Amino acid sequence: MRLEPIGDDDPRDVLRALRGAVLGAGPSIALGSADRSIDLPREVPAGTAIVVTTSGSTGVPKSVALSRSALTSSALATAARIGDGAWLLALPAGYVAGVQVLVRSLVSGREPAILSGRFSPEAFAAAAGSMASSVGGVPVPAYTSLVPAQLQRLLDAAEHDDDVLRAVRSFEAVLVGGQALPATVRERAVAAGVRLVRTYGSTETSGGCVYDGVALDGVSLRIIGGEVLISGPTLADGYVGDRERTDAAFVRDSDGTRWYRTGDAGDLDSGALRIHGRIDNVLVSGGVNVSLDRVERAVRSIPGLETAVVVAVPDDRWGEASVIVATRGATDVGLLDRARDAVEAEVGRHARPSRIVLVDELPQLASGKPDRAAARGIAAAPH
The missing domain is CATH 3.30.300.30 (ANL, C-terminal domain)
Incomplete structure (x- = not known):
């Protein structure tokens, strides 16, 4: 299948490309590869929806191949866990968390609301205010996804801006992931009436696959040598053009089950996942x-x-x-x-x-x- 690089400056361009890559006949799209010294192939295996190139916080680039099946499995499992509704994109569309907001919208058949330009509490409030809708007189629940720094900015602004407070309270659930959520920020959000869902995952798992410590349906967790491993239908196919890295990160057990080695230290406390940080x-x-x-x-x-x-x-x-x-x-x-x-x-x-x-x-x-x-x-x- 042809792989087509897509600029992610305009989320609407990404949405249009995802519509074909996830719901249609393609082509596959490459996100995050602009201005990088990375040679991506012109063709990728059939079923590949997107290739997301990200360097994470370490500065080492990696190009992760995600299938239509993995992306839609994640979207459907999210809806099964927190409910179906309309989504607001407040994250960059070129990263997996932003991609998943768009995929969830496509799978549900609803157009996402999109925060235009740079993130600010005022822009967020305006975008959230545009989402009010109903079907047969029943309000459609609204959802969004943020990183902790965005949530903190919203909480700071909400202390003196009632529009921002109403906006952040209006969501049925606010998914927060990408990094650890400080306890002080979580406590402020709860006190403000924000319905938080803490998520854990990565590009290799099609985004968040553990919500408030509990794996989504179909996702399994295990701890080996203190390291968190994840299996299930949301796993990436691997790293494009890097078989050695793929084989090191995605392993099979004696039953043939494929697991992703996260590199995170954690434990399971009464079935709930707790992350302690990166092993390295x-x-x-x-x-x-x-x-x-x-x-x-x-x-x-x-x-x-x-x-x-x-x-x-x-x-x-x-x-x-x-x-x-x-x-x-x-x-x-x-x-x-x-x-x-x-x-x-x-x-x-x-x-x-x-x-x-x-x-x-x-x-x-x-x-x-x-x-x-x-x-x-x-x-x-x-x-």
Whole structure:
């Protein structure tokens, strides 16, 4: 099947292309491959709907092939879990979470509402306000998907803007994923009356496949050696042009079941999945292994540091040390001390961050996730 690169600057272009790739006769489309030194083939196997090229937060590009079957299975399982309705696209259309908002709309037979231009609370409220509709006098439920940074901006604005508050409350469910949701942000959302659903997944699983810790119908979870593995109909076919990486990430057990190795550490508590962070996101400080994900979770429990990023940098004394990169605010005084105390209480004295670097704006990827490679560069630069 022919593979056609599609620019993702205009979500409507992506929607039109997805309509053919997912519901029609094609062609397959490539998203996220513009301006990258990646050679994608002109043809892909029959059944391939999209190829999503993403570097994630590590800066290493990968081109993930997703079939029509995987995408529609994910959309149908989402509807079965949270209900059917109309969707608002507030995420970039070139990333899997945005793609899935559009696919869910296509599968349900409804046109999605699309937030035009850059994300802002005001634009979100205007787009949400345009969604009110009913069938036979019964209101159609509305849904949307956000990353934590967007949710926090909405909550901040909602404190003084009733239009934003009404908008974020109007959704039957607000899916939040892409990175860990700080507990303080979750508590603020619940207090504001926002109906949150925390999602976990990746491009390789057609987006979120675990909602509030529970796998979607048809999806299975297991923990091997502390690593989370996922199986089910939403799995990607693999990485285009990279058989070695595909074979390492997608494995089969003795029964022939195909599993995706997520690289995330986690456990199953009474059947509910808990993620502890990336297995490889560890620094060695003074000979002691320190999980940066655990440190970051503790740091983000401090008011003013809810979106902070914790990275590792070389250290002359300890070999490596953790550094907090955060945005400037009115409560900067004492932030480092409070963060160090929180980390000591949660992880241990050995894990306390060495310093904090304050910036006007945190670097972000187009997906809305933190750009950790850029944050490491900021932390390692002379200050």
